[in-house]
Amino acid sequence: xxKSFGIYYSNNNDSDTYLDCNRSSGPxxxxxxxxxxxGDMFKKTSICNTSYLFYNYELDxxxxxxxxINVAKFAYEPGEHxxxxxxxxxxxxxxxxxxxLPLPIINLLATLIFYLGNRKGTYFVRWHxxxxxxxxxxxxxxxxxxxxxxxxxxxxxxCITNSYISYIIAIAIFNITEFIVTIYTAIQTRKGIHIEWWxxxxxxxxxxxPQQ
Amino acid sequence: METQKVDMFIMTNGKxxxxxxxxxxxxxxxxxxxxxxSLIQTLQFKDPTTSLIVSLLGGGLGxxxxxxxxxxxxxxxxLTCGGLGIWTIIDWFMIMGATREKNIAKLQQAL
Numbered sequence: 001x002x003k004s005f006g007i008y009y010s011n012n013n014d015s016d017t018y019l020d021c022n023r024s025s026g027p028x029x030x031x032x033x034x035x036x037x038x039g040d041m042f043k044k045t046s047i048c049n050t051s052y053l054f055y056n057y058e059l060d061x062x063x064x065x066x067x068x069i070n071v072a073k074f075a076y077e078p079g080e081h082x083x084x085x086x087x088x089x090x091x092x093x094x095x096x097x098x099x100x101l102p103l104p105i106i107n108l109l110a111t112l113i114f115y116l117g118n119r120k121g122t123y124f125v126r127w128h129x130x131x132x133x134x135x136x137x138x139x140x141x142x143x144x145x146x147x148x149x150x151x152x153x154x155x156x157x158x159c160i161t162n163s164y165i166s167y168i169i170a171i172a173i174f175n176i177t178e179f180i181v182t183i184y185t186a187i188q189t190r191k192g193i194h195i196e197w198w199x200x201x202x203x204x205x206x207x208x209x210p211q212q
Numbered sequence: 213m214e215t216q217k218v219d220m221f222i223m224t225n226g227k228x229x230x231x232x233x234x235x236x237x238x239x240x241x242x243x244x245x246x247x248x249x250s251l252i253q254t255l256q257f258k259d260p261t262t263s264l265i266v267s268l269l270g271g272g273l274g275x276x277x278x279x280x281x282x283x284x285x286x287x288x289x290x291l292t293c294g295g296l297g298i299w300t301i302i303d304w305f306m307i308m309g310a311t312r313e314k315n316i317a318k319l320q321q322a323l
Contacts, residue, residue: 079230081230081232081309088305091305092305096302099297099298110301113295113298113299114302117302118306118309
């Protein structure tokens with residue numbers, strides 16, 4: 001018995017696919033996949049008729065195979081200038097981060113003002129401004145703690161401990177990772193590709209809603 | 213209004229507006245009466261690229277904002293030395309969009 005219960009959609013890259021059970025209708029776009037139950041197996045069919053079978057556990061594996069950065073399908077195709085603005089929100093946070101060094105709050109302030117400036121913008125722009133802002137929040141907390149710890153070592157009797165060194169290494173790794181991810185997202189967003197980060201993407205989805 | 217005239221207007225002035233608004237502008241212009249054509253032709257729009265250059269050179273003094281007609285924001289930037297540099301950086305990325313928004317507001321006013 002063939003029973004359609006959901007659609008896979010992908011950006012022609014299997015690592016980016018995930019199951020959207022809420023979509024119960026047929027495929028609407030070229031990149032969409034139809035998932036059909038076929039005995040104890042599932043059949044995954046794309047619009048261009050390339051289908052293959054896989055077992056239930058493989059489905060589960062694929063369901064959880066969401067990477068830290070996902071290419072997701074946005075509600076609409078963003079325009080040229082929308083993509084430019086969305087990309088700018090990430091780029092600006094990077095420039096503000098570098099310009100504001102060693103103060104950890106400058107990048108957050110800059111991203112917040114940029115977000116406020118674009119709060120009447122289109123859904124795509126607002127969504128990416130929200131994601132950039134949220135990512136800067138966690139950077140602020142982590143960097144602030146390291147910043148004031150360093151200040152207390154420099155200007156008081158505190159000495160450098162192993163915990164301090166390990167914390168500095170940890171924040172360096174975190175910042176470099178965040179930096180690389182932000183550059184990658186800025187490049188992809190400029191091309192109109194919607195990038196959702198792990199955790200921040202879901203949070204942005206909750207905060208940012210399309211205007212009625 | 214004639215489609216040919218509207219398309220010519222879009223071709224000449226499309227760069228002054230947000231790309232996602234161009235289709236709406238075209239539709240509105242087609243629906244518009246022919247008597248307004250002369251008025252629309254005389255409208256002068258600000259170039260977003262020029263605004264960006266001004267922002268890069270004189271953003272700290274708020275000249276970019278004065279140029280596009282945001283006098284209040286311009287004074288704010290001037291008095292705070294470009295928001296201690298933060299506002300200047302933000303405006304490098306925002307000024308092109310702000311200029312396009314001003315242009316569409318100008319067009320809407322004329323329509």
